[in-house]
Amino acid sequence: MGRITLDKVQKSFGEVEVIPPLDLEINEGEFVVFVGPSGCGKSTLLRLIAGLEDVSGGQIRIDGEDATMTPPAKRGLAMVFQSYALYPHMSVRKNIAFPLRMAGMDQAEQERRIDKAASILNLSDYIDRRPGQLSGGQRQRVAIGRAIVREPAAFLFDEPLSNLDAALRVGMRLEITELHERLKTTMIYVTHDQVEAMTMADKIVVLRAGHIEQVGSPLELYRAPKNLFVAGFIGSPKMNQIDGAEAAKHNATTIGIRPEHIDVSKTEGMWKGRVGVSEHLGSDTFFYVHDTGVAEDITVRVNGEFELHSGDDVYLTPQADKLHRFDASGLRIA
Numbered sequence: 414m415g416r417i418t419l420d421k422v423q424k425s426f427g428e429v430e431v432i433p434p435l436d437l438e439i440n441e442g443e444f445v446v447f448v449g450p451s452g453c454g455k456s457t458l459l460r461l462i463a464g465l466e467d468v469s470g471g472q473i474r475i476d477g478e479d480a481t482m483t484p485p486a487k488r489g490l491a492m493v494f495q496s497y498a499l500y501p502h503m504s505v506r507k508n509i510a511f512p513l514r515m516a517g518m519d520q521a522e523q524e525r526r527i528d529k530a531a532s533i534l535n536l537s538d539y540i541d542r543r544p545g546q547l548s549g550g551q552r553q554r555v556a557i558g559r560a561i562v563r564e565p566a567a568f569l570f571d572e573p574l575s576n577l578d579a580a581l582r583v584g585m586r587l588e589i590t591e592l593h594e595r596l597k598t599t600m601i602y603v604t605h606d607q608v609e610a611m612t613m614a615d616k617i618v619v620l621r622a623g624h625i626e627q628v629g630s631p632l633e634l635y636r637a638p639k640n641l642f643v644a645g646f647i648g649s650p651k652m653n654q655i656d657g658a659e660a661a662k663h664n665a666t667t668i669g670i671r672p673e674h675i676d677v678s679k680t681e682g683m684w685k686g687r688v689g690v691s692e693h694l695g696s697d698t699f700f701y702v703h704d705t706g707v708a709e710d711i712t713v714r715v716n717g718e719f720e721l722h723s724g725d726d727v728y729l730t731p732q733a734d735k736l737h738r739f740d741a742s743g744l745r746i747a
């Protein structure tokens with residue numbers, strides 16, 4: 414249950430094609446994350462799968478069955494939005510029960526499913542409260558509870574955590590990952606957040622202008638980005654990209670080196686530069702190094718104990734086995 418196949422799925426709004434024909438296979442039980450810049454079509458793709466938008470072409474199959482024209486409620490999928498979409502005048506219990514009541518499920522089965530969802534999500538203590546009496550994180554759990562009770566073939570999440578503050582996001586991120594481990598149900602998750610994508614996904618789909626740039630596990634994308642776009646998009650801070658003579662030494666048009674793969678010394682190294690701004694995160698520090706002669710600015714990530722000050726001379730040496738090479742069209746050279 415929960416295998417979803419997109420076969421040349423295409424979407425236009427009027428004259429504007431936002432998703433050119435696209436193929437994607439989502440396997441049973443997989444946690445798939447859609448990432449990409451704003452406006453690249455992440456939400457549209459999710460809404461096409463949910464049936465909230467009609468496709469302009471192609472086919473969507475759920476567990477092998479053609480679901481392209483199936484209405485949303487009949488697809489067996491449950492969507493969780495960032496806005497929660499809870500009914501303010503109803504208790505948590507009634508909110509969670511809502512889809513089951515709509516489906517005409519018998520009372521005993523409703524109760525069984527609600528109690529199970531409330532216990533999985535630690536909502537039992539709040540079950541008689543109204544949404545207005547809950548925190549943001551608790552409201553999001555109610556929204557997820559409403560999805561769980563439907564026992565869907567797949568959960569579809571559209572930036573579910575973007576309304577929460579940083580600490581709560583981390584907590585809910587873990588809860589959703591645990592939920593996935595427990596239920597082993599297919600999950601498709603749209604996010605802007607690098608960390609969410611890297612930590613939650615079995616498989617990340619990187620989109621640009623409705624095209625899939627690369628599909629792979631978080632570490633595959635990190636270690637072997639297929640092109641400069643993915644190289645720049647996955648990883649934070651961004652991979653340094655260096656063109657010109659320095660790249661030519663490696664028989665490449667562009668070389669890439671991640672900030673954490675550059676050795677930093679006060680006395681010797683390959684590129685000499687001058688420290689500009691630094692950002693101290695405690696465990697790590699990011700330094701932005703100018704005047705290296707190879708690129709305008711090079712970002713390095715070092716252990717938080719390492720001390721350097723703005724204006725200091727510094728020597729940088731990229732770790733040779735961590736260099737990425739790209740050709741003139743931006744494609745990775747093996």
Ligand SMILES: Nc1ncnc2c1ncn2[C@@H]1O[C@H](COP(=O)(O)OP(=O)(O)OP(=O)(O)O)[C@@H](O)[C@H]1O
Pocket residue numbers: 426431449450451452453454455456457458605
């Ligand atoms: N109902 C609509 N009518 C016309 N254009 C739309 C409609 N919905 C989305 N679009 C356009 O389709 C493109 C993709 O939008 P979508 O919301 O899927 O992007 P996204 O990647 O989810 O963006 P964000 O990360 O900013 O939420 C955008 O250019 C958007 O303006």
